[in-house]
Amino acid sequence: MTFYPLDLAAIGLGIIFFLVIFAFIFNKKEKFILNFSFSVMTLVGLLAVVAGIWVVYDASAYIMIFNLGLPELPFHFRLDPLSGFFLATIGLLVLYISIYSLGYVRAFLGHKSIARFIIFYCLFIAGMFMVVLADDALFFLIAWELMAVASYFLVIYEDEKVDSKKAALLYLVMAHIGAISILLSFGVLAGAVGGDMGFGSYTFDAMRSANFPAAWAGVAFFLAFFGFSIKAGVIPVHVWLPEAHPVAPSNISALMSGVMLKTAMYGIIRIAFDIIGVFPWWWGAIVLAFGLLSAVFGVLNALMQNDLKKLLAYSSIENIGIILIGIGLSMMFTSFNMPVIAALALTAACYHILNHAMFKGLLFMGAGAILQTTNEQNMEKMGGLIHLMPWTAFLFLVGCVSISALPPFNGFASEWLTFQAFLLSPVVPTPIVKLIMPIGAVLLALTSALAAATFVKAFGVTFLGRWRGKVVPKNREVGWSMRIGMILAAFTCFLLGVLPTFVINMLGNVSNQLVSASINTNMDKYNWLWVTPIVAQRASYSGTIFFVSIALIILATFFIFRLKRGAVTRCNVWDCGFGGLTPRMQYSATSFAMPLRRIFGGVFSISEHVRLKYRLRVNDRFVNIIYKPIVRLSYFISRQVGRLQQGRINEYLIYSFVTIIILLTFLK
Amino acid sequence: MDIQITEQIIIMLAALVLLTAFAMLVQRKIYGLISLFMWQGIFLALTTAFVGYIAHRYHLYISAVLTLLLKVILLPYILRMLIIKLKISREVESVVNVTSTMLIGIALVIFSYQLTAPIRQNSAFVAQSIIAIALATVMIGLLMMITRRNAVTQIIGFLAMENGLFFAAISATYGMPLVVELGVAIDILIAAFVFGIFSLHINTTFDSLDVDKMAQLKEDY
Numbered sequence: 001m002t003f004y005p006l007d008l009a010a011i012g013l014g015i016i017f018f019l020v021i022f023a024f025i026f027n028k029k030e031k032f033i034l035n036f037s038f039s040v041m042t043l044v045g046l047l048a049v050v051a052g053i054w055v056v057y058d059a060s061a062y063i064m065i066f067n068l069g070l071p072e073l074p075f076h077f078r079l080d081p082l083s084g085f086f087l088a089t090i091g092l093l094v095l096y097i098s099i100y101s102l103g104y105v106r107a108f109l110g111h112k113s114i115a116r117f118i119i120f121y122c123l124f125i126a127g128m129f130m131v132v133l134a135d136d137a138l139f140f141l142i143a144w145e146l147m148a149v150a151s152y153f154l155v156i157y158e159d160e161k162v163d164s165k166k167a168a169l170l171y172l173v174m175a176h177i178g179a180i181s182i183l184l185s186f187g188v189l190a191g192a193v194g195g196d197m198g199f200g201s202y203t204f205d206a207m208r209s210a211n212f213p214a215a216w217a218g219v220a221f222f223l224a225f226f227g228f229s230i231k232a233g234v235i236p237v238h239v240w241l242p243e244a245h246p247v248a249p250s251n252i253s254a255l256m257s258g259v260m261l262k263t264a265m266y267g268i269i270r271i272a273f274d275i276i277g278v279f280p281w282w283w284g285a286i287v288l289a290f291g292l293l294s295a296v297f298g299v300l301n302a303l304m305q306n307d308l309k310k311l312l313a314y315s316s317i318e319n320i321g322i323i324l325i326g327i328g329l330s331m332m333f334t335s336f337n338m339p340v341i342a343a344l345a346l347t348a349a350c351y352h353i354l355n356h357a358m359f360k361g362l363l364f365m366g367a368g369a370i371l372q373t374t375n376e377q378n379m380e381k382m383g384g385l386i387h388l389m390p391w392t393a394f395l396f397l398v399g400c401v402s403i404s405a406l407p408p409f410n411g412f413a414s415e416w417l418t419f420q421a422f423l424l425s426p427v428v429p430t431p432i433v434k435l436i437m438p439i440g441a442v443l444l445a446l447t448s449a450l451a452a453a454t455f456v457k458a459f460g461v462t463f464l465g466r467w468r469g470k471v472v473p474k475n476r477e478v479g480w481s482m483r484i485g486m487i488l489a490a491f492t493c494f495l496l497g498v499l500p501t502f503v504i505n506m507l508g509n510v511s512n513q514l515v516s517a518s519i520n521t522n523m524d525k526y527n528w529l530w531v532t533p534i535v536a537q538r539a540s541y542s543g544t545i546f547f548v549s550i551a552l553i554i555l556a557t558f559f560i561f562r563l564k565r566g567a568v569t570r571c572n573v574w575d576c577g578f579g580g581l582t583p584r585m586q587y588s589a590t591s592f593a594m595p596l597r598r599i600f601g602g603v604f605s606i607s608e609h610v611r612l613k614y615r616l617r618v619n620d621r622f623v624n625i626i627y628k629p630i631v632r633l634s635y636f637i638s639r640q641v642g643r644l645q646q647g648r649i650n651e652y653l654i655y656s657f658v659t660i661i662i663l664l665t666f667l668k
Numbered sequence: 669m670d671i672q673i674t675e676q677i678i679i680m681l682a683a684l685v686l687l688t689a690f691a692m693l694v695q696r697k698i699y700g701l702i703s704l705f706m707w708q709g710i711f712l713a714l715t716t717a718f719v720g721y722i723a724h725r726y727h728l729y730i731s732a733v734l735t736l737l738l739k740v741i742l743l744p745y746i747l748r749m750l751i752i753k754l755k756i757s758r759e760v761e762s763v764v765n766v767t768s769t770m771l772i773g774i775a776l777v778i779f780s781y782q783l784t785a786p787i788r789q790n791s792a793f794v795a796q797s798i799i800a801i802a803l804a805t806v807m808i809g810l811l812m813m814i815t816r817r818n819a820v821t822q823i824i825g826f827l828a829m830e831n832g833l834f835f836a837a838i839s840a841t842y843g844m845p846l847v848v849e850l851g852v853a854i855d856i857l858i859a860a861f862v863f864g865i866f867s868l869h870i871n872t873t874f875d876s877l878d879v880d881k882m883a884q885l886k887e888d889y
Binding site for chain 1: 781783813879880884
């Protein structure tokens, strides 16, 4: 019997379900199952990575039918490059998080049920694996629900907190609204397949080969887009996300933000490119618009947060926005029949999915380490942690640099590709699209800059300065298993940034499958150094050379300035002659965000409360009921009429201006 | 000169006209505004001359010289005199909400491009996008009149609008007949005079040039 990647994935799933039963039986030996389960989950993660990368390189699809579920509709498994890529991404993060959890979950020993955590942890991960492996609507939805419910129980794990309960309930409700919408979408698709296939029309294979009427395809796509958007936290259906992420245990936040949101991206890509396949350009434009909205508003909200994990949660919304921008662009280019640029945008989106999983996982792991050392989540009370936990500080900094899209780390590589896709948009034949696209590029640039500001704030306020709280925490650096988890993630961020060509080469098979084109990566002798999306004259980037030159400059600076004798003198902080500085006088998280809060004031709904007031008034009831409304109505009408005639020249000019514009628009 | 190079120069000059229009939208100092207006006039005159060259319509040279005289020398001179008379040379006008004004301006440019798309396709003119830029300049001038309060700034906004119209005329039809152009030029000159006199009167009556003050003329209800 030959051995296929799908068998590996199936073995992984089998191990997970075995672990669930195992944890259920041995729920009294908490320490043992903790060490055992997370060690085995590390192995499962590795299996998934191997299976995923294997199938992506192999560039073929493997199918398996498992006789469970409805009699007419057994579970269909399918592993193709797209699901392989997602499987590998999920597996990689599961690998790191499981190592990290060995140390992190130990803190719950003694006062929380470990078995409960492990069971839902395993089910959650199994759910994510099955979502990307599913090849029929029923199995997909079962996996989807398993993932949602298991993560609900993980969010509510620390159920003594009131916040947890509220957030988890909100999450559950939103997740189910999304699931219903996805269910309806599959219903529409299966109905449109037609024929006498019975339950057979619910398999993705039947949907792939069907020709959908345009209207029904549109209904199905937008139902699915709505449902997946809720899961992904696309603005304006994002409200559950910034509530649920901060209250969940940090390793769970890392998984939810790093990979669970990505399963929604998987769903959108699968339905749009693979199942429906043919669509008008404005679908892509709508996806793009929501991507831009999420990116800009997500990062603006992230900047305003003082809760470290909430900040990271909003930043996830931003990154989902960036991924959606890539997907939307790719859809537009596909519908204009420009496969190479579509492949570029899709590669950028997939690359960012992988990158975001890595650095957001890293950052949430860092936040968890901080939480465990200091028992504090509010940045206003932190500060100076770089002295307490230098390892975490450095690794968190790597995450911050990556997410701020600074070269040579991985965030830059994928955002750069997204920009390249944007800059190629003038080739689009529709003039209005051509004119509006640059604005999108500008918004993306704004997002990147604001993201950098956000993470300067996150790192600066948390790790630099001095401790702002009352009592300096006694704990020091976290244990080695947590550190190793973070080091691996940080190292992956670095590798993905320095060697982008290899990743892009791998992703070429994914884009080949979906838009039947790929960015040509030349893997010759020296050419692997350079990423050249279209032609070298236009733009190219080399992470490796960039890294080497930065490293050389830093080393040179270090040797010149630091190794001189007496180059650094330490003395007291200058206090402007005021005397007696306290840590509370430091630049705080709120004050850091203030200039941008002023500039973008219109975006938020800010309420500042200063004091309460007591007021008493007793009125005649009849006057209120009968007379006041009449008086008010007549005043209201006359004011509305009077508003037209304010006597201001500028307003009269506006009237004529608007009239001209309307006439030009409709009577041209 | 090569036709293609001339074409490129015309497009660049058109872009500069649009740029000055945007700059005028947010310039707060009144002297700065006048010099921007002057620059717009210079670019306009140059464009006219180049279009005349490329299309072999030599009466456009006269238009160019006329534009230069009127819009670069005479009108700025009148405006400067007016400012000195009104003693507002050092005033800095408060421009509300620069960001949204600019964004509306950008939207107007896109709108003009979209609007003129059918015309541009039929036009035989070499640099077709100029029609869109001309329309955008007109609208930005109007937008400037809407957003500003100072009476003198509004005059400049009006004149900028007229620049846009002139530009549209050149680009769409290689300029109007010379007689019409002369008439329009004199109209503009007279309008500037009338505006100037009005501003002086506004200033004496309200003790300010803020057009918002004129809302006082309205009866309260």
